Amino acid sequence: MPKISSKGQHMPASPIRKLTPFADKAKLDGKKVYHLNIGQPDIATPEGMLNAVKHIDFNVWAYTPSEGTLSYRKKLVSYYNKLGYNISPENIIVTVGGSEAITIAMMACLDPGDEVIIPEPFYANYNGFACESDIVVKPILSYIDNGFALPPISEFEKLITDKTKAIIICNPNNPTGYLYSADELNALKELALKYDLYLFSDEAYREFCYDGREFISPMHLDGIDEHVIVMDTVSKRYSACGARLGCMITKNKAVIAAGLKFAQARLSPGMVEQIAGEAAVDTPDSYFEAVNKEYTHRRDILVSALNKMDGVFCPNPGGAFYVVAKLPIDNADKFCQWMLESFSHNNQTVMMAPATGFYSTAGAGANEVRMAYVLNAADLQNAMTCLEEALKIYPGRTESITANAEAV
Missing domain, CATH: 3.90.1150.10 (Aspartate Aminotransferase, domain 1)
Structure with missing residues (x-):
């Protein structure tokens, strides 16, 4: 057998x-x-998103471009630039859920045997995605006693070897709900620059920040554009987990070019999902x-x-x-x-x-x-x-x- x-x-x-x-x-x-x-x-789910699906009118349920439709990527640009990301449609690859954004980012940036440092506890599927890509996860413990704050940068440096290629954060964090501060993000920026590392930022929960606290993305930080890869999804933001629609964002042209080849290999994201996604961007505050x-x-x-x-x-x-x-x-x-x-x-x-x-x-x-x-x-x-x-x-x-x- x-x-x-x-x-x-x-x-x-x-x-x-x-x-x-x-x-x-x-x-x-x-x-x-x-x-x-x-x-x-x-x-x-926002009514506008559901109505967009209900009122779809096409004769052929066709492939879309591997990077996503231009109309949807333009709508995404309006959403992200409202947040201060300063991107263009060429900085976006539309993916089948946030999960595919993570796997494409890993495959485009990392070779088998490369190491990624991730503060733990972390989103469980990072382990699975790393297994799929033959990447080695180097966990760094955060602790419940201080609310799972980012571990000291000195602890990160202890793990860095010539195989270390990236740091992955989820902000706000799944599973802990921890929201990283400006000081913590800037410390990670300096670390990424010092050791020439990618900084992957999983931002599935961007809209869910409480008590007047501010969300900060690595995309807001100066001087690190070539290092930052954002992975995102509509699943949580619009309560649309079944849409399976996400995106990978980076200003690094080489990463976009490599990621597009993986996107082409899986053909394309869904047409209906992107139609719904376009409508979702117009969801009122x-x-x-x-x-x-x-x-x-x-x-x-x-x-x-x-x-x-x-x-x-x-x-x-x-x-x-x-x-x-x-x-x-x-x-x-x-x-x-x-x-x-x-x-x-x-x-x-x-x-x-x-x-x-x-x-x-x-x-x-x-x-x-x-x-x-x-x-x-x-x-x-x-x-x-x-x-x-x-x-x-x-x-x-x-x-x-x-x-x-x-x-x-």
Whole structure:
């Protein structure tokens, strides 16, 4: 019998989706499952985007240019230049989701065996994309105790070798929600210039910044144009995850030329998606203001509830719509599976993502989970009640419950 490839064997499973069979079984058993495991917003997609799809009128569903239609790229330019990116359509390659933007960027910039430094915990699929491209991930730990702030630049320098070619950041961060500051971005700029590195910036959550805090992109920094590669997507910004529409942006002409060859090899991004994407750019600011207010409210519910639970700690994130929380548990993977297989409260349970899958360092995140606050306020409150009750009886709890200790 033929064997699968070594790459197939080593490709990591998604921590976000791997417990789905257990969630499906829980539902078949009649339990209500609160899905906090995946960043699938319940916010309505902008009406203009949906109407653009409903009113499509063409006779041939044709290929589009490999780099994306000029009309869509021009619309994207208007969006990004409003943010101060100062780009032209020639700086953009439209991709099939943000995932393809990341893989094309990796393949265009990095050779097999090259190393990329990524602060962890990080978006789990970076590990998968690196596996696909034979790239070596060099993780650098950030810590929950200081809210997952950027590690000191001295720690980055300890990892740099002649194989180091890039740094990858996600800002605001998935899974932690951490929002990088101007000082942190400028420190990374100086590091990239000093060692002649690419700086990849995953900006899927750009619109989700809270408490009046400012989003800063490497595209805003002077003197680093040739180093910066931005990866973006409409998935989160417009609550349009199923559109599978993203883009890679850079002012580095050599990277665009190389990336276009990979884009040509996969033929083209979808026509319908780009029509919807054009309409999305005209979404009024009021839409984002309402969404931001709603997510801030949800974040406050989740973080407050978590930090009131005995033995639990959760930093207050500055962006995105995720938290990573430290729980009094022995093993996050076991706990998340136990929640679906063996626990219910009022016939309800919670699906979370074990944080272990967002680390590359072995053993890291063993008592941490990622939760996405993409449910309405009432469901979030019910989910937190379930979690609190579960922690009281979980067999692998690692800390005594304060109330019980006081009773003794």
